Amino acid sequence: MPTPPPRRLCAIDDVPDGGAIGAATRPDASFFDLIVLRRGRAVFAYYNECPHAGRALDWSPGRFLVKDGLLVCAAHGATFAVEDGRCRAGPGGGGLVAAPIRVDGEDVLLLADAEAT
Numbered sequence: 001m002p003t004p005p006p007r008r009l010c011a012i013d014d015v016p017d018g019g020a021i022g023a024a025t026r027p028d029a030s031f032f033d034l035i036v037l038r039r040g041r042a043v044f045a046y047y048n049e050c051p052h053a054g055r056a057l058d059w060s061p062g063r064f065l066v067k068d069g070l071l072v073c074a075a076h077g078a079t080f081a082v083e084d085g086r087c088r089a090g091p092g093g094g095g096l097v098a099a100p101i102r103v104d105g106e107d108v109l110l111l112a113d114a115e116a117t
Contacts, residue, residue, distance in 0.1 A: 003112050004112040005112065006102065006109035007027070007109065008107050008108070008109055008110075009023045009045070009101065009107075009108045009110050010036060010108050011106050011107060011108070012103065012106050013106065015036050015038035015108070016038065017038055018038070018066060018069075019038065019064070019066050020035050020036060020064040020066050021035075021036050021062060021064070022034065022048065022062025022063070022064070023035075023045070023062075025099070025110060032048055032058065032061060033049075034046070034048055035047075035057060036101075036108060037066065037082045039069075042083075043101065043103050043108050045098065045099040045101045045108070046071075046080075046096035046097060046098055046099060047097045047099055049096075049097070050075060050078060050096075051087070051093035051094060051096065051097075052075075052078055052091040052093055055076075056074075056075075059074035066082065067079075069081070071096075076090060078091050080096050085097070
């Protein structure tokens with residue numbers, strides 16, 4: 001069976017530079033299961049699940065706190081580095097799980113194998 005093509009999550013400009021937005025792995029999802037972050041032209045994506053207690057990191061659906069280059073878990077205050085998802089402080093364990101993305105021109109694409117998770 002051929003691999004499905006990547007799916008567009010958003011445009012790079014949809015993500016504020018130095019900030020984050022929520023995105024969904026499936027177009028019909030009723031929640032944001034991904035966090036898409038941006039620093040300049042670099043884009044990073046992680047599954048929206050704190051390793052400490054399995055809760056979502058957003059403080060409001062699809063809205064995240066990014067402060068001083070760190071993503072902050074709204075539930076427990078753990079902080080994670082934008083570039084690699086590693087926990088820097090608080091009860092975050094090892095870190096966030098990266099979602100497979102790539103940037104193609106102005107689009108952030110979710111690679112097909114992410115939809116199987």
